[in-house]
Amino acid sequence: MAKRPLNLAVILLHFYLPQLASTIFAIRMDGSLLEKRVCKTTVQGRYLLSDDNGHVCDALSVDPDSRCCPSRGEQFACHGCNLDSQCCNSYEFCVSCCQNPVRTQKDLVMKLRIAKPATAGTYSNIFDFCAGRCRHNSESVVHENAYLSDFHHCFSLPSNSSVATAIHVEAKLVGINVIIGRQGESCDSACKSNGQSCVPNKLLVLNQCEIMQKYMSCKGACLASIGADQPAEVVDDAPRHLNPGACLYTRTQSMLSCDGFHRHTRRLCPCA
Numbered sequence: 001m002a003k004r005p006l007n008l009a010v011i012l013l014h015f016y017l018p019q020l021a022s023t024i025f026a027i028r029m030d031g032s033l034l035e036k037r038v039c040k041t042t043v044q045g046r047y048l049l050s051d052d053n054g055h056v057c058d059a060l061s062v063d064p065d066s067r068c069c070p071s072r073g074e075q076f077a078c079h080g081c082n083l084d085s086q087c088c089n090s091y092e093f094c095v096s097c098c099q100n101p102v103r104t105q106k107d108l109v110m111k112l113r114i115a116k117p118a119t120a121g122t123y124s125n126i127f128d129f130c131a132g133r134c135r136h137n138s139e140s141v142v143h144e145n146a147y148l149s150d151f152h153h154c155f156s157l158p159s160n161s162s163v164a165t166a167i168h169v170e171a172k173l174v175g176i177n178v179i180i181g182r183q184g185e186s187c188d189s190a191c192k193s194n195g196q197s198c199v200p201n202k203l204l205v206l207n208q209c210e211i212m213q214k215y216m217s218c219k220g221a222c223l224a225s226i227g228a229d230q231p232a233e234v235v236d237d238a239p240r241h242l243n244p245g246a247c248l249y250t251r252t253q254s255m256l257s258c259d260g261f262h263r264h265t266r267r268l269c270p271c272a
Contacts (some may be wrong), residue, residue, distance in 0.1 A: 037067035040127050042095055050095040052127035076100035085174050087151035091134055098130035098155035108157065130155055172205045177271045178215055183235050186261040191271035198258035202270035207231045207256060212247040215268055219245035226250060228260025231268045238264035 009129040039051040041062070049069070050056045054076040057069035078097035081088035086103070088094035098104050109129045113122055123129040133151045141219060151174060176199060181190030187198040205211065209222035216233045238244045242264055250256065261267065 012153075028225065034149035036063075036066040037068075038066055040131075041067055041069075042092055042131055042158065045092050047102050048092040050092040052099070052125070054096050054099040056092050056096045076103075082174075085151065085154070086156040087154040087174060088134070089150040089153070090144070091153045094134035094153035094155055095127075098134060099126050101126075112157070155195065163228065173202065173270070175272060176202055178206065179269050179271055180215060180233075181261075181267040182267055183266050184261055184263040186229075187258045187267050187269035187271075189261075190267065191258075192268045194271055199270045199272050200256070200258055203231070203256040203258070204253060206268050206270055207249045208255075209247065209249060212249065212268055216247055216266075218247035222247040222249065223239065223248060224251050226229045226252060226255065227262060228255050228257050229262040229265050229267055230260075232258070232265035233268070234265055 039053060041049045041051045043049070047058055048056055049059060049062070051067070051069045053068060053071065055069035055071065055073050056077055056079075057073060061070055062068065063070075076099055077093055077094055078088070078100075080090045081093060081097050083097075088097060104126060106126055108127060109123055111122065112113075112129065114132070123132075133155045157196070177194065177196060179190055179194060179222075181187060187203075191198040209218070212218060212222060212231050212233070218233065219236075221243075223243060223246050227250065230248050230250040233247050234242050234244050236244050248265065258269075260261050
């Protein structure tokens, strides 16, 4: 009779042990879900960095495990940024500001190719687009070795994108003095008269009807043409077959030059 309590204890142990084991297993499974997410961060800055949560912090503030900036800071900060041109004087704040879904539409960014070749892949997330786009590019350089302005970290959509808007085009003229030359004058001469030099890579930006119509009257419409003097406007007293008052742009980009001129046109010139 003394063995019955012991046998009862053994039976109860066999009954509860599987449940206890499953409970422990479940706790371990739940615990794995609590693992910290690891942030992507910029590595370009000497003192600051931006993470893919849209925060900016110094290297000493980064969480050693998650590599994330403290979440208590301002998210999508745009300190030192011109929101009209979408350009900033700091790379890290450019990346932070760019990640704001209000300023950068994810569905548009995901359609952009990382490089020009048709075989190039597209961006997988907003952070990768912003980190790449905010770096210096040829559009922010004048005379090949100097920046147009301190705001040379820009996150606007590239000019070869079908979704680029007029405001993005205008942003590419930051630091450029757009002037109208005299009749029969080249852009080299027009810019020199203002103590500046013609910026060849900005002629392509001006070579658009929307831009020319902002600076010129274009009374005789905006027409495609062929000539080294474009973009330009035909003077009012030109022969009728030359379309007096019309603005002219070229579809042949290789013909754009600073030294071109025509005796019946006035050129639109980018100077700096």
